[in-house]
Amino acid sequence: MSFGKIAPFRSRLLPMPECPRHAxxxxxxxxxxxxxxxxxxxxxxxxxxxxxxxxxxxxxxxxxxxxxxxxxxxxxxxxxxxxxxxxxxxxxxxxxxxxxxxxxxxxxxxxxxxxxxxxxxxLHDPLTSLGNRRFLMERLTQETERANRKASPYTLAILDVDRFKTVNDRFGHEAGDTVLCSIANAIADALREYDVCGRWGGEEFLILMPETPLDFALQIAQRVTQSIKAIRFEFLDTRISASVGLSTYCLGERFSDTLNRADAALLRAKVDGRDRIEA
The missing domain is CATH 1.20.5 (Single alpha-helices involved in coiled-coils or other helix-helix interfaces)
Known part of the structure; x- marks a missing residue:
């Protein structure tokens, strides 16, 4: 056995220092x-x-x-x-x-x-703030359909300010604009809540009175013209007046036919001396 040879080998090794556990x-x-x-x-x-x-x-x-x-x-x-x-x-x-x-x-x-x-x-007139011609045409279309559906005609009124060109010529367009705005307010104040009013063009105004017979529409038109006459302007020495043409819608016709009759009635009012209401 070789145990005798191992002893000298082991004697040449330095002893390994012991490490404590966990150290x-x-x-x-x-x-x-x-x-x-x-x-x-x-x-x-x-x-x-x-x-x-x-x-x-x-x-x-x-x-x-x-x-x-x-x-x-x-x-x-x-x-x-x-x-x-x-x-x-x-x-x-x-x-x-x-x-x-x-x-x-x-x-x-x-x-x-x-x-x-x-x-x-x-849809609105920039000067008077009332409905413009386009607005009025739309409302006429709607009201015509409703009138035929309910068999209840409406009445139209076309109002023209008398001698308005004289106001523009004498006092200028600014004064004319003032007159138009005041007339627009007077018309709106004189109408019923459900009536429709707009500037038809120039010094003309269109009034649409739904489900209103001609005789009652005449009373409303008289109230409107009286309201216009009550306006006072410092630069005018005379009162402003207006002429009105009335026409009642006939069921089944085009509203343009009603407009033409109202326009013809307005022309008669102007020819017969102005400041009048014709139907």
């Missing part, structure tokens, strides 16, 4: 191994070379492990940054979309308001 760590163990390999006493020890090789391999593996750890940490850092960037991008995009939605809502509201404003402007 030694890897760095301390490496330091101890390095100290043993550096000790000249162990230069001839046959385990020195394998131990040195093992230590070198361990150092290589440790370096590779640290490199892998750094790479892993780097990937995790990049992943976190990417995730944060995605979240930030999402938040920015969400805020942008919310802003666009708010702008779109405001834009649509503005368009609706502008559309309504333009519609009102297209």
């Amino acid at each position: 030694c760590n890897e760095d301390e163990l490496v330091t101890q191994v390095q100290a043993l390999l550096a000790d000249p006493v162990h230069q001839a020890n046959p385990l020195r070379e394998p131990l040195a090789h093992l230590l070198a391999c361990n150092q290589v593996h440790q370096a590779q492990l640290h490199r892998l750890i750094r790479i892993s940490d780097g990937y995790q850092y990049i992943s976190r940054r990417q995730q944060e960037n995605l979240e930030q991008q999402y938040e920015r995009q969400l805020h942008r979309l919310e802003k666009i939605a708010r702008i779109s809502d405001r834009y649509q509201n503005s368009l609706r308001e502008l559309s309504e404003t333009l519609k009102q402007a297209s």
